[in-house]
Amino acid sequence: MSSKSLVYSMYAWRLLSRGRHMCNPFRNWQATTTSFTQIKRSYTERANYIHVENDEQLKGVSLLKFDNKPVNGLSKDFLIELDMALEKLENNPTCRGVILTSAFPKIFSAGLDIFEMYQKSPDYTNAFWRSLQNMWLRLYGSRLITIAAINGHSPAGGALMAMSCDYRIMASGPYTIGLNETLLGIVAPFWFMDVMTNTIGHRKTEISLQLGKLYSSDEALKIGLVDMLAEENEVLDVAKVHMKQWLKIPDYAREISKQMMRKKTIDKLRSRQEEDIAYFTKFIQKDSIQLSLGKYLESLKKK
Amino acid sequence: MSSKSLVYSMYAWRLLSRGRHMCNPFRNWQATTTSFTQIKRSYTERANYIHVENDEQLKGVSLLKFDNKPVNGLSKDFLIELDMALEKLENNPTCRGVILTSAFPKIFSAGLDIFEMYQKSPDYTNAFWRSLQNMWLRLYGSRLITIAAINGHSPAGGALMAMSCDYRIMASGPYTIGLNETLLGIVAPFWFMDVMTNTIGHRKTEISLQLGKLYSSDEALKIGLVDMLAEENEVLDVAKVHMKQWLKIPDYAREISKQMMRKKTIDKLRSRQEEDIAYFTKFIQKDSIQLSLGKYLESLKKK
Amino acid sequence: MSSKSLVYSMYAWRLLSRGRHMCNPFRNWQATTTSFTQIKRSYTERANYIHVENDEQLKGVSLLKFDNKPVNGLSKDFLIELDMALEKLENNPTCRGVILTSAFPKIFSAGLDIFEMYQKSPDYTNAFWRSLQNMWLRLYGSRLITIAAINGHSPAGGALMAMSCDYRIMASGPYTIGLNETLLGIVAPFWFMDVMTNTIGHRKTEISLQLGKLYSSDEALKIGLVDMLAEENEVLDVAKVHMKQWLKIPDYAREISKQMMRKKTIDKLRSRQEEDIAYFTKFIQKDSIQLSLGKYLESLKKK
Numbered sequence: 001m002s003s004k005s006l007v008y009s010m011y012a013w014r015l016l017s018r019g020r021h022m023c024n025p026f027r028n029w030q031a032t033t034t035s036f037t038q039i040k041r042s043y044t045e046r047a048n049y050i051h052v053e054n055d056e057q058l059k060g061v062s063l064l065k066f067d068n069k070p071v072n073g074l075s076k077d078f079l080i081e082l083d084m085a086l087e088k089l090e091n092n093p094t095c096r097g098v099i100l101t102s103a104f105p106k107i108f109s110a111g112l113d114i115f116e117m118y119q120k121s122p123d124y125t126n127a128f129w130r131s132l133q134n135m136w137l138r139l140y141g142s143r144l145i146t147i148a149a150i151n152g153h154s155p156a157g158g159a160l161m162a163m164s165c166d167y168r169i170m171a172s173g174p175y176t177i178g179l180n181e182t183l184l185g186i187v188a189p190f191w192f193m194d195v196m197t198n199t200i201g202h203r204k205t206e207i208s209l210q211l212g213k214l215y216s217s218d219e220a221l222k223i224g225l226v227d228m229l230a231e232e233n234e235v236l237d238v239a240k241v242h243m244k245q246w247l248k249i250p251d252y253a254r255e256i257s258k259q260m261m262r263k264k265t266i267d268k269l270r271s272r273q274e275e276d277i278a279y280f281t282k283f284i285q286k287d288s289i290q291l292s293l294g295k296y297l298e299s300l301k302k303k
Numbered sequence: 304m305s306s307k308s309l310v311y312s313m314y315a316w317r318l319l320s321r322g323r324h325m326c327n328p329f330r331n332w333q334a335t336t337t338s339f340t341q342i343k344r345s346y347t348e349r350a351n352y353i354h355v356e357n358d359e360q361l362k363g364v365s366l367l368k369f370d371n372k373p374v375n376g377l378s379k380d381f382l383i384e385l386d387m388a389l390e391k392l393e394n395n396p397t398c399r400g401v402i403l404t405s406a407f408p409k410i411f412s413a414g415l416d417i418f419e420m421y422q423k424s425p426d427y428t429n430a431f432w433r434s435l436q437n438m439w440l441r442l443y444g445s446r447l448i449t450i451a452a453i454n455g456h457s458p459a460g461g462a463l464m465a466m467s468c469d470y471r472i473m474a475s476g477p478y479t480i481g482l483n484e485t486l487l488g489i490v491a492p493f494w495f496m497d498v499m500t501n502t503i504g505h506r507k508t509e510i511s512l513q514l515g516k517l518y519s520s521d522e523a524l525k526i527g528l529v530d531m532l533a534e535e536n537e538v539l540d541v542a543k544v545h546m547k548q549w550l551k552i553p554d555y556a557r558e559i560s561k562q563m564m565r566k567k568t569i570d571k572l573r574s575r576q577e578e579d580i581a582y583f584t585k586f587i588q589k590d591s592i593q594l595s596l597g598k599y600l601e602s603l604k605k606k
Numbered sequence: 607m608s609s610k611s612l613v614y615s616m617y618a619w620r621l622l623s624r625g626r627h628m629c630n631p632f633r634n635w636q637a638t639t640t641s642f643t644q645i646k647r648s649y650t651e652r653a654n655y656i657h658v659e660n661d662e663q664l665k666g667v668s669l670l671k672f673d674n675k676p677v678n679g680l681s682k683d684f685l686i687e688l689d690m691a692l693e694k695l696e697n698n699p700t701c702r703g704v705i706l707t708s709a710f711p712k713i714f715s716a717g718l719d720i721f722e723m724y725q726k727s728p729d730y731t732n733a734f735w736r737s738l739q740n741m742w743l744r745l746y747g748s749r750l751i752t753i754a755a756i757n758g759h760s761p762a763g764g765a766l767m768a769m770s771c772d773y774r775i776m777a778s779g780p781y782t783i784g785l786n787e788t789l790l791g792i793v794a795p796f797w798f799m800d801v802m803t804n805t806i807g808h809r810k811t812e813i814s815l816q817l818g819k820l821y822s823s824d825e826a827l828k829i830g831l832v833d834m835l836a837e838e839n840e841v842l843d844v845a846k847v848h849m850k851q852w853l854k855i856p857d858y859a860r861e862i863s864k865q866m867m868r869k870k871t872i873d874k875l876r877s878r879q880e881e882d883i884a885y886f887t888k889f890i891q892k893d894s895i896q897l898s899l900g901k902y903l904e905s906l907k908k909k
Binding site (some may be wrong): 504548557563 | 788792794796799808811812813815816818
């Protein structure tokens with residue numbers, strides 16, 4: 001990562017880190033040597049980053065409210081918790097739909113937690129990436145109706161989660177969404193690319209990824225990256241109104257239709273999952289990348 | 304099919320069945336045990352459901368006017384007749400283009416005839432599905448210029464026929480078009496999905512199939528599901544005006560270009576044709592589905 | 607090619623040939639039996655058809671100005687020169703971007719030089735087609751930022767070059783762009799089709815190829831065939847402004863993102879390159895095609 005790209009990263013992070021004084025964003029920083037399975041098991045007891053609520057009015061609908069301050073960074077623990085929360089809801093036959101949103105304003109999710117990539121063992125890095133893959137495979141392939149109530153910024157991994165839902169409602173206002181990895185000097189994985197291509201088509205994805213474009217909510221609506229806008233304080237309510245419409249559709253036919261449309265994209269990652277993990281770990285463990293990340297995180301501390 | 308989906312089916316059918324008092328829609332209800340080949344051969348003599356006319360002004364252009372009242376339901380016999388009519392025109396070297404339309408107002412085609420799926424033998428069901436596949440393979444891959452003059456409602460299989468043409472002109476007015484199978488509790492086959500994806504792209508197809516969306520003519524124009532609108536009583540005339548433009552294009556280059564664009568989609572069904580038939584027959588012969596269809600048809604009789 | 611398609615060819619050529627009195631368009635007409643490698647090597651010394659300039663303000667940016675009057679026809683020699691110019695810039699580590707434009711007004715490029723297809727040996731025809739493939743593989747897969755400053759008409763191969771860049775700025779005014787091969791009675795190769803599908807999607811490509819559509823600059827903008835319009839005399843300046851923005855993006859991440867999006871399309875031609883050459887040569891060497899081309903070129907001379 002060149003010094004130029006570093007400048008971009010800092011800029012992007014600052015944009016997304018408003019409010020980071022509110023709590024300690026380093027809480028996932030400790031390296032761990034426990035295996036993925038152990039980590040996953042240990043989480044059945046402590047669910048910290050996501051509130052799961054049954055909607056009071058809509059029977060069969062749950063709300064998943066991300067609460068990993070300051071920016072809902074996607075740490076390994078967050079991703080495992082999200083995967084498990086979705087799995088639990090899917091295994092509950094009375095659950096038919098889920099709304100994803102942030103528990104606090106201005107940020108839906110800032111995407112991958114950069115601290116998870118710095119000075120970690122290859123084992124940890126592998127487990128981190130696998131937790132991202134697993135969360136996505138579950139969300140994109142979910143039998144549930146999935147609606148994203150995007151109540152704030154949604155770059156990178158945040159945009160991935162939003163694009164993987166069935167319907168997207170975004171807060172109008174000064175918020176942005178997009179796969180901006182390129183601006184950070186890194187590259188969105190092929191399956192991020194595939195999901196975006198499925199959502200906005202080949203050409204718009206190509207220019208989005210090349211430029212690392214973050215779209216305003218108005219632009220996002222125009223190019224089809226989100227399906228509709230709502231006032232910031234009404235995003236969740238509007239999501240519920242739409243969920244109500246989706247609940248009228250026969251589940252089985254809707255699920256099979258969704259699976260037909262998404263199977264090819266899901267199968268592609270499934271067949272290359274280990275290869276994709278190895279590629280990421282090799283890339284992120286490079287001395288040059290670690291050096292850049294170190295300088296970058298150092299610069300954040302000074303602020 | 305749940306009772307909920309049944310309600311939807313009834314609603315959809317009522318929408319499409321205006322005018323069904325005009326004649327008996329049950330005429331294809333009789334089970335038959337004759338083989339597909341026999342059925343096909345027997346149709347060379349009696350062409351009942353489609354009027355084939357040579358256009359008086361446009362040399363080399365034929366009109367296919369669907370006349371299977373009340374809703375131009377796609378029965379096995381209708382589908383075989385359409386396949387054969389197209390085959391005959393293709394084998395006629397002086398024929399260069401064909402316009403598909405309904406012989407009567409308000410309905411282009413309501414799609415598959417549900418009576419063809421109820422209490423039929425597996426052999427009949429196989430033959431019915433094969434007739435649908437064969438019609439589509441011929442229409443989508445036709446060397447002819449194919450223009451749909453959509454002079455009324457065009458759900459499900461009606462939308463499939465329209466999308467398989469080269470150009471679509473729809474009546475402005477209170478008509479709808481779309482793949483609404485999901486609303487009926489059934490699932491559009493993968494090749495319906497492929498044709499829609501080719502027409503309006505991945506994202507719009509995904510949401511269309513998940514919700515079983517029927518689009519108004521204005522919406523259909525906006526998302527590219529049809530190419531233009533015309534006044535209801537001018538749809539056919541406008542189709543002829545456009546056909547005249549298409550006739551100016553050198554046939555050979557146009558045909559090869561069309562083939563290049565559609566080959567992959569056609570080959571996909573061709574390579575899975577038997578599998579697709581077996582899948583449909585197994586699905587539709589399920590006790591639960593037959594029970595639902597029975598209740599549904601019973602409810603129609605009572606009205 | 608029928609007499610009808612011949613009429614179209616003539617019409618199209620006339621449109622594109624304004625100004626052809628300015629110099630002799632036949633200069634590439636001589637048959638040659640030298641091998642492709644020999645031809646390529648011999649071109650390192652004489653670069654005649656393209657001006658390569660370093661931009662005075664933008665460090666790391668080169669301008670490639672096509673100067674093959676009257677219409678920047680893509681002759682074998684032109685294509686080899688373009689391929690080599692791009693290769694040289696790619697091998698220069700200080701070069702980061704390139705702007706493609708015409709050295710003269712009103713024509714970006716009229717596409718393949720038809721004289722290269724008439725009364726040539728199979729060896730020559732093979733080498734001609736290979737030079738087109740090689741130019742495209744290099745341009746579409748280039749690590750450089752590629753911006754097309756489309757300062758005039760851009761049909762057929764001209765549109766291919768424009769679509770293969772990363773960003774397209776077209777002169778507003780009476781200019782057209784599109785793959786109009788069908789109108790000439792010939793067929794755009796599958797990789798032209800693939801590039802257009804990547805750019806404007808399946809449906810718009812299908813109708814464009816079937817009708818051989820040439821779009822006005824306004825239409826081209828509307829369907830996404832170009833990214834923006836500029837006043838005719840400002841196209842190059844606007845291209846530079848945009849290049850400046852693209853230069854802010856970290857190169858490595860941008861390059862990998864671009865490669866990810868284009869790899870499949872590039873690999874498809876690579877794996878079928880010889881087959882594609884054989885197909886073209888066999889097609890173009892047909893007596894009927896040569897006869898038509900002869901008549902066509904004869905008609906041009908008479909004017």
